[in-house]
Amino acid sequence: MKILVTGAAGFIGSNFVYQQLEDHPSDQIIALDSLTYAGNLKNLDGCKNNPNYKFVKIDIRDRESIYRLFDEECFDIVVNFAAESHVDRSIENPQIFLETNILGVNVLMDASLKYGVKRYHQVSTDEVYGDLPLDRKDLFFTETTPLHASSPYSASKASADLLVQAYHRTFDLNCTISRCSNNYGPYQFPEKMIPLMIHNALNDIPLPVYGQGINVRDWLHVRDHCKAIDLIMRKGRNGEVYNVGGHNEKANIEVVRTILKALGKDESLITFVTDRKGHDLRYAIDPQKIHAELGWLPETRFEEGIQETIQWYLDHQEWVDEVTSGDYQKYYEEMYGNR
């Protein structure tokens, strides 16, 4: 099989490429990325000599280049990770989110129809459901929870999901959608909470916790997310949505304390800063459908996964130094300077 992985140089995309090459050694992987600030070709260094792997630098909004690629390669499966993915950036500058996350998806779906792709998989997010109250631990997102996005990022992802479903109904696009909770693990860019807090703690920089740190996220190791996508795109039912999550809810402050403890740093580094606008309170996934239909269950417990992740960042200081130099410093100053 020939598989196109878009957004392959980002956090989840790169983990997914490694997993595909390892678990399906007879498949061919074409890794595509436009290499925005979040895309890093070094993330894929470990597979550059694999004969079943090839990288192409293309923007998913570039219809002409995408069509040319699809014409040349005849993909069996397209799995789309490419996106602007950071909520805080979407609050500062929504436009690029609409362009990549909606119009880019439109280009990929048109190409999939035109060139006979057998399965288009859209990597979506639990954020399309909005949030849940903190005091109703009995409530979870299911696949039938109405879409109710809060940020420009989640609205753009929800729009893409609606478009994928419309292409399925109207044009018979063979497709699946996965909606996963928060991922953590290697290669995550330190604008997201976990790698940002690890980086700051290591450098004795204050850890900026939004609001009171009581917002809850449902954490899943990136490896488990990749395995879920692998199952869905190969075996999931045409036109279906699958929620992915591991019942692992944690308040942000709890995660931050875990990181400080693991690094032997003092809690006085915690600084409560102005809350995120429209900050979603709680995410919690009901993964019953993917378990029942595809037998998926998470394999990594947070307690071990977070220690392994912290160790990865400790062992990859060169990677961290590179991605936190230059533009990152400007971003950090703009985002946190007067917060």
Ligand code: NAD
């Ligand atoms: P990321 O920001 O680390 O990676 C996104 C990648 O897409 C980058 O390599 C970037 O260069 C590339 N990209 C951006 N715009 C592009 C364009 N126009 N053309 C081609 N490539 C482009 O994001 P991530 O955390 O790896 O997320 C990947 C996907 O998974 C996203 O669609 C996101 O919505 C979804 N998701 C993420 C999480 C999470 O916790 N990180 C959870 C659920 C779903």
Ligand code: DAU
């Ligand atoms: O739920 C899936 C989503 O998870 C994905 O769709 C998004 O792409 C991904 O970025 C993530 O969104 P979040 O907004 O939940 O992740 P983030 O790491 O930005 O923030 C996690 C929580 O930590 C959130 O409640 C905000 C808080 N936070 C974040 C940062 C960056 C802080 O308190 N301080 C920070 O500096």
